[in-house]
Amino acid sequence: MLIFAAEFSQKRKMKYKTAIFDLDGTLLDTIGDLSEAVNHALALRSLPLHSVSEYRLMVGHGVRNLVTRALPEEMQGDEALIDSALKDFKEYYTAHIDVFTRPYPGMRELLETLKDAGVHLAVASNKFQSGTEHLVREFFPSCSFVAILGNREGFPLKPDPAIVEEILRSSGDSPAEAVMVGDSGSDMKTAANGGIAAIAVTWGYRALPESDAYSLATTPAALLGLLTR
DSSP: OOOOOOOHTTOBBBBBBBBEOBBBTTEEEEEHHHHHHHHHHHHHTOOOOOHHHHHHHOOSSSSHHHHHHHSSSGGGOOOOHHHHHHHHHHHHHHHHTTSSOEEEEEEEHHHHHHTTTTTTEEEEEEEEEEHHHHHHHHHHHTTTEEEEEEOOSSOOOOOHHHHHHHHHHHEEEEEEEEEESSSSSHHHHHHHHHHHHEESSSSSSSSHHHTTEEEESSSSHHHHHHHHH
């Protein structure tokens, strides 16, 4: 937490009571393990594989969409093939979910700082629920979260605002007291649809342009500055 010592020596107050974080590309760099798992499913079918840089452009809308986008274009309408490839992906990914995955530098410290300041922490991800819970518990074990929400049957994916509404019911805070932190346009739309503030981080998988709709954070220290008064 030393990287935040100077910032908090000023005793600034927190702007928000609830901070909702995206997972992949925001808290954790998961692209290596995702890439390996999808390529595994493709290799089983003797289909062309993709590079990590190509997968960076495919993630963000749930693993079914990820697997679909990785298939050759002419196969992307084959629901049976998608179901089969998704099954193989999930089996491999579940067994190798944390081989390459790591928190982005400074994010553990940031969450600890927010926790100590009394901010309600939450995760809102389009990754399947069990994978989301596993990674959050593994890499942020000392943090308390009011909600850890991923892709669950019967619940819409981001950018539907339902996930924001569910988290705010858990935290007991109002939309005016909450902020969404993410790396994608889907995260920013989720915040807008849920009526909460938004901050886009630049270290994720797709750099977002400047916009009046959200703030930009280039480092965890800069993110902390945007979360404090």
